[in-house]
Amino acid sequence: MQFKDYYSVLGVEPNAGEAEIKSAYRRLARKYHPDVSKEAGAEDKFKAVNEAYEALRDPARRKAYDQLRAGGYRPGDEVPPAGFGPGGPAGFDFEDVFAGGGAGGGFSDFFESLFRRQAGGNGGPRARGGAAAGAGDTRARVAVSLETVYRGDSVRISVDGRSFDVRVPPGVRPGQVIRLARQGSRGGDLLLEIEYAAHPDFEVDGRNIIHVLQLAPWEAALGASVSVPTLGGRVELKIPQGSEAGRKLRLRGRGLPGAAGAPAGDQLVELEIQAPAPGKKAQREAYERLRDAFADEWRR
Incomplete structure (x- = not known):
């Protein structure tokens, strides 16, 4: 072999x-x-x-x-x-x-x-x-x-x-x-x-399922409705405006089933913020405008 x-x-x-x-x-x-x-x-x-x-x-x-x-x-x-x-x-x-x-x-x-x-x-x-x-x-x-x-x-x-x-x-x-x-x-x-078995989208914590969701900066700042995977199929998740990296949102009852009548676990969606690389001139200019708009406040 x-x-x-x-x-x-x-x-x-x-x-x-x-x-x-x-x-x-x-x-x-x-x-x-x-x-x-x-x-x-x-x-x-x-x-x-x-x-x-x-x-x-x-x-x-x-x-x-x-x-x-x-x-x-x-x-x-x-x-x-x-x-x-x-x-x-x-x-x-x-x-x-x-x-x-x-x-x-x-x-x-x-x-x-x-x-x-x-x-x-x-x-x-x-x-x-x-x-x-x-x-x-x-x-x-x-x-x-x-x-x-x-x-x-x-x-x-x-x-x-x-x-x-x-x-x-x-x-x-x-x-x-x-x-x-x-x-x-x-x-x-x-x-x-x-x-x-290992899963590309989920980790297990008891009966709870953990999913790391990648957000763009504007989705975290302004709020968004995002489709996320669950073991029972995809669902729409509302992202509150002003969300920060590491925040966990709970989808109740979307974890693993409980045994002998015990309640099912939940799915915890952990937010991860990623800034996409600017591949076009217009995208780079958009980042520059964002930088200028927050220049007086960001480091403080």
């Missing part, structure tokens, strides 16, 4: 921090999102960006990937199965099988081989989230999209070469386990531990 340079995919250096990696992911995921981009090959690029972020956002996965990358592999180089070592590169021990079917669809063979543990792990299979694993049970982590958690859809996952259609309950929490009876690789049950 061929080596993938996940840092190059995201356009960051190998020593990039968590915030820089997240920022690069958001920018590229929005650029290549199939619902937005008309660029040829956008869907494949979107999947590649999602896979790279899934590999680098988790410290354990990133450490394992960096160990393999230190061997001098370059994009397109063939990586022999022996290069991964038992349970991961350079002997890195993973507890979990990372099941396909995460953000943007299934991951590449390179990703799944890199992050796949040996069956049984150390000390026998275990499950988190309150579901005890029997001796013959198989455990896997499954990354599901926030839209799936919001709606409660069925998703197709692949574990050890077998595919399953799994019903994800609305509002399921990370760490909770879905049990598929007698579907384990050794005749036991298959225990699927849920985690949330």
